[in-house]
Amino acid sequence: MYRDKFDIIIAGAGCAGLSLAYKIHLQSELKLRVLLVDKDPKEHNDRTWSFWEKSDNLFSPIAARVWDQIEFGSAQSNHKLSIAPYQYKLIRGIDFYNFIKKALGHDQRFEWHIDDIQRVDSNNTIAQVHTIDHTFQAEWVFNSIVDRHQMRNQPAMYLMQHFIGWEVKTSRDCFDDDIPVFMDFSIAPGRETHFMYVLPFSKNKAIVEYTAFSEELLSTEAYEEGIRSYLKNRYKCTDFEIISKEQGIIPMTDAYFQRQPQPRVINIGTAGGDTRGSTGYTFLNIQSSTDEIVELLLQHKKPLPKASVNLKYQIYDSTLLRVLHERKIAGASVFDILFQNNKTTDLLAFLDNSSNILTDLKIMTSVPIHIFLPAALKSFGKHIPRLFKK
Template sequence: MKKYDYIFAGAGLSALMTVYQMILSGKFKEKKILLLDADSKNNNDRTWCFWEKPDGDYEHLVHRKWNTAIFSDANFTRDLNLSPYQYKMIQGMDFYQHVFEAISKEHNIEFLQQKIIRFTEENNGILAETETEKFYCDKLFNSILNPQEIVAQKKYPYLQQHFIGWKIKAKEPVFNPEKATFMDFSIAQKGNTRFMYVLPFSKTEALIEYTLFSKELLPENEYENEIQDYFKKLGITNYELIEKEQGAIPMTCYPFWKKNTKNIVHIGSAGGWTKASTGYTFKNATKKSKELVAFLATGNDFRKFHKKTRFWFYDLLLLDILDRKNYLGSQIFSAMFQKGNPAIIFKFLDEETSFVEDIRVISRCPKTPFLQALGKRIGI
């Protein structure tokens, strides 16, 4: 049985970011590291978007970026000047190639395309099993989410950011490539939080996604029918479908960190690294991977890694509202963005605001649902 210092169960965004940060630190060259994943990571299976100041850590991988974003609902449309931020897009394939190129230069890091089926702690270490082999390690990083454990409990709501997106080339020049549509709530809400999301690459090319923050997924044709209805609204009558993408990202404040043990840490969506109130992952994973690698240099007990902040509680209140009254999402986000300072809002969503700035953002939201949610959560 092969023995490693570190094993990564799953080699998605957060695992690859953590390994990459380990390489950059130069402090793990004598550690044997294994990544296990059923997927080969050699296809462009997703895109990540995030807001960030210029010259970020992965700037050289940015495929597109926008300085202005559009927010709309049934009553208003606003161009958001994102300065000092930019809205950035990275393609999955570009990220995978970059990280695996770095891994290929390290003699101590190995990737195996094998599906991990279980891992168990024994004798102060971890036994990790795939469908064909067994491996042993001192520390294990798990990024494989088990949604059943979240659904089974009732204390913390579990919603999903779920979507289908079409990348198209239209005959008509209907897009403004300088402006991304961040959220367009002008579409029918149907009792949920539903919006269109548009990333324009040229006057005729864009990625258009139909997105929901809700509990249940929809039949595939419902997403696609809404996308085609939106084309009519934009004036698109003739187009070529280039690519499709779909996903379902967990939105929950479930305390994943309580499942950490001395030698097992849960990362990525399985560790609560997804921003619960928005479903955004890339920026949070960048921060958390750095924090985790810094912790590895000084700490030996993963139970001490996580630190809960006030932003976790803010997210919990919003999810409590959307869990009980999902239709309020449009009203809440519109209240924030209609007159609020975009830079402060995005700073708040990045969990980097002062308490005074928090109040500036929160005070714009409808007060009654948040006070009701707060009343039910007193004592947590």
């Protein structure tokens, strides 16, 4: 079997892996030989990342759209909300891939191997990535592939955020391109947590996505019929071209994600706990973790970043997941209450790990206490022992 040795292997070339690779590329003083391994050559627009921030991050210049307001809708109400000083930004997957691949293509420190990763392991001195045809070795492996078996085998709440989105071009102007639809729950009255999500590029071009939070996936036909119905009922639009499709499943769980599962393996992205368990919010958490990894590499220290989602937010996420799982209140009602009774900027801070305790208390007391308090106590009891683990 062919073997080769690198300083760093990045296992998985998604958002986390490519973000880390690009940041290493920017540091010419890091004289490292780096291998990226992924089965996908990243030549298609297979996903979109959306996030809000007050100032630009490294990848903000490639954002396809930037907005200063968002729309929230439910069966009871509809709100157009200013989010200043935040901006809501959209990055297309293909733009992200091409931007980073172009940079790495001119950097002789990097190699790319297209293959299916079978497993990652390590001892105290060396890590290995095993693909179908090769075994590669490195001092460190940064892995973004989620071990779903390990995650599912924990005593944890587990839902999925699952979606299908279409990028459509309509025959006439249909969309308000000054405002994205952040969540529209009007499509699914009742206790199901289903909503539409619309990101307009122009008045006749947008990503329209059907999203659900649940334990089971829907049929492809159910998502796509939901998109067609929404275009027809809200926008009176039946004549359109589907430019591209995207589909995804994001784990919504309070399971524990190990940052360092093996001596020479560091998990990043969702695999390393960079995803908010109740919302799927990931992009900027990845940027924080990968920034820290590169800084540690520059200092010749162990490249183990701290948790990007701290224990406080893990407890908050676990509480909301428990409420959604037990269905004592409709998910749409929870979000409707939150948006009606709180400042939008406070909610965004709460959702991106930057709120203070006073904001947290205001938000937590805006929801039905008799439902959320028992869930919070159970979540606190589950998570607090982690404080005392060595």
